[in-house]
Amino acid sequence: MSADGKVHVYVGTRKGGYVVESDRRRRKWSVVGPFHDGMDVFHMAPDPRRPGDAYALVNGVFFGPTVYRSTNHGHTWSEVATPLIPPKSKRPPLDGAPDPARFPIANLWHLEPGPASEPNTLFLGVDPASLYRSDDRAKSWTPMDGLNQHESREKWNPGAGGMCLHTILLDPTNPRKMYVGISAAGTFKSEDGGEHWKPANRGVRVSFLPDPTPEFGQCVHHVVMDPKNSSTFYRQDHDGVYVSHDEMESWRHVGGSLKSDFGFVAAAPTAMPGSAFFVPLMGMARTTWEGGLQVYRWDDKPKKWSRTVNPKKFPGQFGTHREGMAADALDPAGIYLGTTTGQLFVSPDAGKSWLLVPHQFPAIHSVSVESPPSRA
Amino acid sequence: MAEVRFDAMLRQFAVPSRASVGASDVRALLDELEAKFPRLKFRIRDETGSVRRFVRVFVNGEAIDRLHGLETPLGADDRVDILHSIQGG
Numbered sequence: 001m002s003a004d005g006k007v008h009v010y011v012g013t014r015k016g017g018y019v020v021e022s023d024r025r026r027r028k029w030s031v032v033g034p035f036h037d038g039m040d041v042f043h044m045a046p047d048p049r050r051p052g053d054a055y056a057l058v059n060g061v062f063f064g065p066t067v068y069r070s071t072n073h074g075h076t077w078s079e080v081a082t083p084l085i086p087p088k089s090k091r092p093p094l095d096g097a098p099d100p101a102r103f104p105i106a107n108l109w110h111l112e113p114g115p116a117s118e119p120n121t122l123f124l125g126v127d128p129a130s131l132y133r134s135d136d137r138a139k140s141w142t143p144m145d146g147l148n149q150h151e152s153r154e155k156w157n158p159g160a161g162g163m164c165l166h167t168i169l170l171d172p173t174n175p176r177k178m179y180v181g182i183s184a185a186g187t188f189k190s191e192d193g194g195e196h197w198k199p200a201n202r203g204v205r206v207s208f209l210p211d212p213t214p215e216f217g218q219c220v221h222h223v224v225m226d227p228k229n230s231s232t233f234y235r236q237d238h239d240g241v242y243v244s245h246d247e248m249e250s251w252r253h254v255g256g257s258l259k260s261d262f263g264f265v266a267a268a269p270t271a272m273p274g275s276a277f278f279v280p281l282m283g284m285a286r287t288t289w290e291g292g293l294q295v296y297r298w299d300d301k302p303k304k305w306s307r308t309v310n311p312k313k314f315p316g317q318f319g320t321h322r323e324g325m326a327a328d329a330l331d332p333a334g335i336y337l338g339t340t341t342g343q344l345f346v347s348p349d350a351g352k353s354w355l356l357v358p359h360q361f362p363a364i365h366s367v368s369v370e371s372p373p374s375r376a
Numbered sequence: 377m378a379e380v381r382f383d384a385m386l387r388q389f390a391v392p393s394r395a396s397v398g399a400s401d402v403r404a405l406l407d408e409l410e411a412k413f414p415r416l417k418f419r420i421r422d423e424t425g426s427v428r429r430f431v432r433v434f435v436n437g438e439a440i441d442r443l444h445g446l447e448t449p450l451g452a453d454d455r456v457d458i459l460h461s462i463q464g465g
Contacts, residue, residue, distance in 0.1 A: 061463060062431060062461075063385075063389075063419040064422060104422035104423050104424050105422075329452065356413070
């Protein structure tokens with residue numbers, strides 16, 4: 001939650017990071033930045049346990065990846081520790097498991113603040129697909145080898161963005177339940193705080209492997225948890241939109257009625273349990289169809305799709321990266337969509353209307369939101 | 377002691393424009409530089425010890441990948457340039 005009463009939207013781009021700010025009406029926006037000028041900022045993560053704190057994952061093309069922290073809503077940043085694959089002498093014996101350290105860390109993908117009960121804990125997903133944990137707010141990192149040396153790892157494959165661990169979800173009702181998404185290995189689930197993991201992709205079909213329903217190997221693009229029901233997940237895969245109602249034990253394809261249900265983003269606003277937003281794209285072009293912006297809403301009850309914006313409102317062909325959409329915690333919900341051509345669209349009223357923030361950003365990799373406290 | 381010259385982008389890691397370092401080869405020189413200027417660690421070389429893809433190290437004007445890589449021997453009068461590649465857009 002934001003300490004200063006504002007909505008802060010953290011925008012990671014191809015050429016630096018920005019913070020876009022508004023009051024809770026979310027109609028007028030001001031832009032702060034860029035920070036880390038010229039660098040790929042894959043993700044910026046506000047920490048709801050410490051209002052004003054945020055982390056930025058900066059992937060420098062010349063000198064490697066770096067983690068930064070801000071304690072003032074992203075207005076200034078300081079370097080903190082970056083996880084590095086430990087030297088061989090410090091790695092546990094492999095016992096036949098594949099060695100995860102064949103490559104240096106190429107990119108930092110997603111930082112997830114830990115549960116409220118562990119205020120100094122952070123989780124970090126990187127490429128090559130690995131999960132790290134910090135218990136001292138990014139002063140140091142420990143690899144989570146239960147996943148990093150998973151028995152299936154030898155058969156994981158990279159997607160076009162590399163073999164990245166890009167989604168980390170924590171069950172707010174049980175901090176030992178965790179979920180991750182890896183392209184292209186699919187989703188994995190742990191029920192013991194990350195010690196052991198199992199693939200969690202049953203029912204998710206793939207079009208790019210000989211077996212259309214493998215145990216793992218799905219090209220998952222993004223997954224979000226329902227805000228009120230931690231058993232329910234909404235999933236955007238390379239091969240469509242899926243919903244799980246049983247903690248990822250099984251998935252049901254729900255995107256079949258759309259013209260295309262390829263896409264990258266998903267968002268599930270706090271004030272809208274049972275609903276999620278997606279941006280379907282044409283598979284080959286990777287852009288919206290019908291000549292304009294499209295954002296679709298899925299409602300679990302009744303099970304139906306609805307279009308939230310007429311494509312004529314914002315004409316053009318828009319693409320998105322997997323973390324390009326987020327929702328705030330206000331009611332009505334704010335929904336934020338960044339595009340690969342640098343537009344930031346905002347709906348301040350749960351998708352009823354959309355506006356374009358009047359600033360041309362570089363290609364947007366990610367959008368995340370720090371919300372002000374709800375009014376009593 | 378070999379003379380080392382850093383390009384402007386590397387100076388963000390708190391190194392001077394030039395330094396003198398005693399080392400028998402390029403690997404030892406980089407070890408010495410990382411010890412002397414800790415913020416250089418993992419910037420020229422990644423955590424596997426390889427020189428990063430878009431960083432180039434030259435000895436007397438020749439790229440080390442055309443010499444003997446990190447094992448390229450160094451003498452007292454050698455000059456080492458550490459530069460970044462042309463990349464971007």
